[in-house]
Amino acid sequence: MHKILHGAFLIANLSLLVMFASYAAGNPEQGKLKADACLGCHGIPSYTNVYPTFHVPKLGGQYGDYIATALQAYQTGGRSHPTMQAQAAKLSAEDMADIGAYFESLQ
Ligand code: HEC
Numbered sequence: 001m002h003k004i005l006h007g008a009f010l011i012a013n014l015s016l017l018v019m020f021a022s023y024a025a026g027n028p029e030q031g032k033l034k035a036d037a038c039l040g041c042h043g044i045p046s047y048t049n050v051y052p053t054f055h056v057p058k059l060g061g062q063y064g065d066y067i068a069t070a071l072q073a074y075q076t077g078g079r080s081h082p083t084m085q086a087q088a089a090k091l092s093a094e095d096m097a098d099i100g101a102y103f104e105s106l107q
Pocket residue numbers: 034035037038039040041042054055056057058059066067068070071079080081083084087088099
């Protein structure tokens with residue numbers, strides 16, 4: 001009896017871990033939907049800006065963690081750029097992870 005209970009606990013813990021891992025890594029399917037507004041500037045596949053005034057970094061293929069961290073920095077003011085601060089202001093931590101996962105999935 002004790003062994004069976006222990007096994008059930010182990011399985012519950014493992015599935016929690018898996019859930020946490022997929023949350024932390026972001027969901028590229030969700031990210032694709034959420035990144036729609038970003039593509040006007042971070043255009044894919046050519047990565048050129050309609051506005052030649054400023055350089056828009058290429059996001060496709062960058063690490064998801066890097067993208068999520070950059071977005072967080074714009075949101076909290078750690079990185080200053082008025083355009084991106086406005087973009088990041090609306091995003092939750094989950095949005096950032098999802099968007100990061102989506103861009104990471106592009107090569
Ligand atoms: C109006 C144009 C515009 C839109 C829309 C836009 N961006 Fe940006 N983005 C920029 C520019 C310009 C920069 C460079 C800012 C800088 O130098 O810090 C940038 C920088 C970034 C960076 C940092 C990249 C790096 O290499 O450090 C990330 C990440 C990013 N944007 C993500 C997004 C996401 C996600 C969205 C959609 C929610 C988005 N952007 C929408 C123009 C835009």
